[in-house]
Amino acid sequence: MQVSVVIPVHNGARFLAQTLRTLLNQTAPPAQIVVVDDGSDDDSAAVARGFGPAVEVIRGRFGGAAAARVAGVERTAGDALMFLDADDLLGMDVLEALGGVLARHPDAIACCDWMRYERIGRTWQARPASCPPRRPGQTPLQAWLTGWYHPPCAVLWSRAAYDRSGGWDPAVLVNNDGDVTMRALAAGVDLVQSARGTSYYRRLPDGAVSLSGRRFTADGLASRLAVLDRLSARLDGAGRADATRRALAEAYGNVAGDADAAGEARLAARAREGDARHGGTRAWDWRRRRADRLRRRDRVRLLQPVPSTGAVPSEPAAADAPPDPP
Template structure:
């Protein structure tokens, strides 16, 4: 199986080398690594110069992560696609483990693996949240799980090229929640994705990332309203009643959140009711897992598990 790794990047010159090293340390080498520059203003080209013979470096044809991924897809030759971020790390067995499962489940077209938020302190990885997707998605259609708030980082997954072609291009008109929208289309095609927990993706936490999230909070919220509203309108007939209420509640609560930025959305009685149901459902899920996450996220809060995973990186 030939795997194309596609990495959008913008001003991550100081982190990309470690990401690339984790890709080249794979027990199953990628066929190609495509780095798509989304308008970087740092010294990215200088940092990548030593790797010129190992990567394909191109500039994005548009703006934002969606456009960068689409640019990479236009030139990718692999029959499997690994979307990855320029600041994250994959365990050395990731591509091999997921490719084996993908090859044995051609009709599925999607393998989901675990990931964990962590930061680098004194050359050591420190876990900052629970391990996500350690346990498989529970037995309900994937589109209902996505509608109820599930959203993975695509870095932790591997996709067949045929599925990616069926799903269609990434949205380029939104800079946030584009992954949620993308997953909603995957979920309509893949009722029950394959799961594994032998590999690990480290979702790196760092100061620049945190700053970016805070400065775009209103935009993120409004994009969330738009994306969730589209999912509800498009998929309503295929969703369970609970999923509809939870999704409507997420939209209503996002609209309420916008008030702090002096942006007001009209809310109906149904919106308020759905918002309450969504909050109660969310609170019940957090109590059940003992974390800030829902059961659908497959969380593992045992910190010794992360230490076991770290042995893969040695």
């Protein structure tokens, strides 16, 4: 199994070396690593080039992570693909474990367990995955639509599965990885869980869920609706809509609730139409109330005084990745 890893980076020099070390220290290292520097102003390209011929570097202005990944795929030769963010980490046996899954399921997507990796005080610590669990009886697509997921660092694509998905869509502004994965699942690609391996999805302090995030803007909400509309049309065309109808209704309802809370009445109405078209849920009301709580939390944070004194915690050294649990 020849694995190619594509890493988009924009001003990611701070963590990139640690990410690359976790790849090169794998029990089954990838055959190819392609770092796609999307217009960085920092030393990202120099950090990547410091690893010598083991890392290929592409530089340009691609216009976002999805477009950078598309450019990276064009340079790959492996029969399996991983799309790793420039700050995420892999346990030492992740590629070996996921490659073993694809050896048995050559047209599938392989996934492994994952944890958040976030800064708490002065140290980076592994914490439980931050998505709801997969509900009993759900297919992978139903679960993905209702909030369960695996980040790119915990996923290895067969080339065949990636091709069937249609590839990354740079026009999608929010949740690019969910879009490409759900299109693959809708096309009948299998998602197979590995019994081994753990990846670490780094959560930066400014990446916390907030109403200021892009998913709550008009453009972000419209993009989320477009993803669901396209997915619904594909499932209808394949005669598979009935199996995912309730999950799609919930997904539309979640967008409706977020749009309501963001004051985007037109988009909320569109999303509720999608919810009703797929059978209807109360997800939009729960989501609206959740978004209202986020707004109140954000308002409290903005009103809190900023300390004028006090030491800033030092950045921990870029050491080895956290080990896999036994």
